[in-house]
Amino acid sequence: MTDRVRAGLRTSCERGRWVPERALVRQWRELDDGAAPAHYSAGRDPPAREPDLRPLCILAFVVVFGVLAVPVAPAQEGAANARGKELYDKWCAECHGETGAGDGAAATHMLPRPRDFTRAVFQIRTTASGELATDDDLRRIIDEGMPGTAMPGWRGRLNAADRDAVIAYLKTFSTFFEGATPQPITLGRAPRGTAEGIAEGRAVFEKLECFKCHGELGRGDGQSAPTLTDDWDQPIHAADLSESWNFNGGSTVQQIYTRLRTGLDGTPMPSFSDAIDANVITDEQLWRVARYVRSLSPEEPPRPRDVIRAAVVARLPAGPEDSAWAMVEPAYVPLVGQIVVKPRWFGPAVTAVWVQALHDGQTLALRLTWHDRSSSPDPAWDEWLGRMRDAMSDGDAPVAAEQGPDRLHVQFPVRWSDDVERPYFLGGSARRPVSLWRWSSDGDMLQEGTSTGLGRFTPAAAGNATHSARYDRGEWALQVSRPLVPADSAAAIPFMPGRAIPIAFFAADGSNGEDDVRGAVSAWYAVYLDVPAPPRVYVAPVVAVLVSAGLGLLVVREAQKQAGRLNRREG
């Protein structure tokens, strides 16, 4: 119990002058336009109050400890809400821990870790930074879950009364909730959005130095990104702002604005309410930042489709940056941690690869883009790798001590006829190997060969493919081109227009401790090479139009003739 009290007290002391995060405070100090008042860097309160706080904390410690040391407290907690405890133990405890400390059996396989309720620090709130969450805030998370994490919405599983009982019970894990009535901050209405508004949002984004963590293009690759930890000393990624479907607190402009106002407590993400109070920015400008952030992601979350289409073009793009690629719609292929064979990997850094394809009747060109916060190995990420080692080594083997390269593998069956049997999606098997393109950032190499399982690769004697890769601000773009008919068709699959060929992907981020087994994998998809449209595709509709128009005219003409005859006869 003393540990809990101490942990809670530490939070409360910090809460008196809640410091957003070391790194960010430094950034505020560096603000060179002088708009931020001097006291801002110290947190929310003016410096005058700072010295008074420590004795107060000690006093609080003595009082709180004295009260809690009396053995009555836990008995009250348990008896008051038997239903809440029963449900919590059944559905929540295995992640959030029986004592609410976020240390359940599943916790070590999760990053971010499950919420620790004993410290009563909550990311997604409508209250000011450093305040508790309201019951409605907690309810929203339980009802809807947290996108981008393992937390699901519970509406379908627990009824409203049961969810309320769970909320009441989880609040008993921290004494901070006793007698507290946290109040939401008042949020203004969103100003009307305009194109200039988004441009201004971007300017304010830069003024507030959001890019220091989130990166210039918002891909979570900022200079400070590798240094970030949460309040529990776990490594935490700066959010990739171009994947709004993974935003923990939701993806609407209103939700993003609320996060900007309240901060994400327990993480390095600060509140910008103070920046408004200090006249560094206006409320309207913060709305524009929210709108700008939202504009970095597609309107609708992308949906994976089974087939990636390769259209026919006269000339293939020369490299991944060729403007011809802008005309080709990228297909979204979600990737998830490789948790099928040992060593499993529960902390993948790459969440998706976007695939574009074209062919010219001779050669197939694929353009693959994926977000990766670093071009590995990158010494700036050594510290991050160390933290990942500490946090995620509880799998089947410890995480590598040295950063490997970034990797992307593209996989096809070695042979593909119309029988439906395919090789094993996870790198093939001894009985049915796959043909593999293994790209690695180490020397920017592309190897071709066959694989009989993850990490079991045999290079081919000669390659057919050419490639070109570039890394730019948190994104890899790789173009691979290969003749439709390979020189040695025993070792590599021929691509035939008019056929859908199975294709699968694997990506690894070396600075995240990943290698050729620990990484992110996809299911089988298919790439379909368009056949040049046969003439009938254009002829048939034209004939149909002409015939139906001709028949129509004929019918009308006949009807008019007949009517004319009738008229004459009557006349």
Add this chain to the structure above:
Amino acid sequence: MSRRLREMLAHPFWQAALILLAAYLVMAAIGWASAPVPKSVVVQYMLSALAGVLIYVSDNEGRWRRFKEPIHRTMVEPDRRRLRGGLLVLVPVFVGWVTYQQVRPKVSAPAALRSVHPASPVQITFRGKRMDLATLENPLRQSGDLQQHYAAGRRIYYQNCLPCHGDLLDGRGHYAQGFNPTPLPFDGSTIAQLRESFVFWRIAKGGPGLPKEGTPWNSAMPVWEDFLTEDEIWQVIIFLYEQTGLQPRRLGAGEGERHD
């Protein structure tokens, strides 16, 4: 209701148009309320509706003449030249568009037929130990404390199965969308139709242990024999049934056949 509208409703031409519209809306409503109706069914149904309408309007000579009248006027009368011209353009364009939709090249994924619960083998070998699936029962139901088995199974589930099968046991964990086929949900009627020995086989041998009709090359289900002991698998099976409140299918009296 205005006089004009009443006149229109009494006119066979507009009645026919309204009946056809209503018939189409019924189909659309069915498609919206339950599963989408296949196009060929819609076409057939609309053709039947059209035949019915034609029989109705032509059944009586007076009605037939009145029905034809607006069509005839549109084709003949000088003051309807604009409407006539418009129809003569729009209808052929529509026909052309439909034709294009028919002949344009279409892309389809390679065929992938999959049996969700394929037949299990008669016998499996689990870490060198032979097991006869037809008679295999969960030994932990006869020994030890069920609550303890449940608690152990729960821990194993959360450490291993959660990312795919999910907190809610609905097969929609945070990794689920990355795999195809998506992970099996346990909260419907899936595991209630299965014997525990079948579930044991599926867990122990995973995706690669499926017969061909189960598309073993697609399944992301690990071979848990490599990760878990026999008792641990039985414990997690107890957890699945306890947590969902479902009962496994058991061999009843006179039921000697294996359930697939």
